[in-house]
Amino acid sequence: MKDDQTSGIEPAASPEFFACMDRVNRAIQGSNDLESMMSDVLDEVLAIFDCDRASLVYPCDPESPTWKACMERTRPEYPGILSLGIKIPTEAEAIAVFRALLDTDGPVSFGPGSSHPLPAHVAERFDIQSQIAMSIHPKEDKPWMFVLHQCSRPRVWSDEEVRLLQEIGRRLADGLSTLLVLRDLRKSEEKYRRIFETASEGIWAQDENLRTAFVNTVMTQMMGYSKEELKGRLVTDFMFEEDVANHLSKTEDRKKGFSDVYERRFIRKDGTTLWTLLSATPVFDGDQFKGSYAMFTDITERKQAEERLRESLEGTIRVIALTVEKRDPYTAGHQNRVATLCVAIGRKLGLDEDRIEGLSFGAMILDIGKIYVPAEILNRPGKLSEPEFDLIKGHPQIGYDIVKNLKFPWPVAQTILQHHERLDGSGYPGGLKAPDIILEARIIGVADVIEAMTSHRPYREALSIDVALQEIETHRGTKYDPEVADACLHLFRDSGFDWS
Ligand SMILES: [Fe+2]
DSSP, X not given: OOSOSSSOSOTTOOHHHHHHHHHHHHHHHTOSSHHHHHHHHHHHHHHHHTOSEEEEEEOOOTTSSEEEEEEEEEOTTSOOSGGGTOOEEOOHHHHHHHHHHHTSSSOEEESTTSSSOOOHHHHHHTTOSEEEXXXXXXXXXXXXXXXXXXXXXXXXXXXXXXXXXXXXXXXXXXXXXXXXXXXXXHHHHHHHHHHHHHOSXXXXXXXXXXXXXXXXXXXXXXXXXXXXXXXXXXXXXXXXXXXHHHHHHHHHHHHTTOOEEEEEEEEOTTSOEXXXXXXXXXXXXXXXXXXXXXXXXXXXXXXXXXXXXXHHHHHHHHHHHHHHHHHOGGGTTHHHHHHHHHHHHHHHTTOOHHHHHHHHHHHHTTTGGGGGSOHHHHTOSSOOOHHHHHHHHTHHHHHHHHHTTSOOSSOHHHHHHHTTOOTBSOSSSSOOBGGGSOHHHHHHHHHHHHHHHTSOBTTBOOOOHHHHHHHHHHTBTTXXXXXXXXXXXXXXXXXXXXXX
């Protein structure tokens, strides 16, 4: 053993020492591939030490059941363990060698001139007359063994050779650390690439500038574009214009680290619509937002079926609305106009389009219960008697009873039932108060009042819009939902709302 195991290259080291280290450094730095780096370094070591075999063995671990030579360079006349290509059971001799190496941080010689005997069985099998070895410790890995064999003659290793081997071993540990991490990264990249490519769902990744960074084959099949046609393109290029603002808002959520699941439609290459259910996840490098990726399921068929159902529902609703209006010409168009205003208020309040659609359908048949009220009472000029008024006040309940068994995906029946309820409990038929009145009914309640007041009736002239708005403003927060009232007032006074 050398006398100084920790100080590295000593001042007294010869120019040859530095020349040798330079050759080893070049071999380590000359490759970013683990196999070729190990092979190149061992070639240099074989030449520098003029020995017969140089090997890297893994693991240098007495607890491991087997070990193997990962790389080996030999003189042709002394083929080694690597050529056998097998894992070797860790038996007593190997355990003794591994323990000796792990007990020190420098090289240990075995055989002539050393207190450590050669591992007899291995020495006989591989013609080893002298051996010098050290454990090397790459980061994030088990120790390796770096070993030289002299087979042609017994050899006592000089102090300078021991120092040189130690220094080469340290450099090898650094080189292995880097390349092992790189190898693991490549393996993991390959693994994820395979997952991406074999996934049954589409995968689409966008960078921080919304440009397509990656798509898998399934996604290209869904979209009808090739990978080359999609890569680098803005994701928004394939969206409906009206969805872009929503996509930008979702991207802002990704920047804050939020994942999300939602539906999104795209325009395929052939111009048709692709409906997807997507699950989006942000990608960060440290704190830096790098974009996002999403898994896409094609739900086009389901959406088309939903669309057919919706069209059928809409047809049903239009027939019902027409029935009411044919019987009661004075309110012809009333429900449609209420629906138009409801949609505008719903958008002003930021409701999603699906909810607005349900709201609109509810408004289109809000007075269906009036078919049970005799026409002469509905449209008779002059004041109604109390029993007559009670009859009219029954129309929300009757409307509810008619519609309640229709399976709408929205609360249409409740909307009809509650459209004359008021926040303070002064409405009918239930005298419900604020917490029990659904938003759809609050919106229709306001729109219904505005439309009714500004329309001509047999028993009175149409009132001006200012008078109608005044009614809403006066009872804002008592009868009418304050946010709905504000949205309505804003629509007429600031946004120039037009019934058409
Ligand atoms: Fe009504």
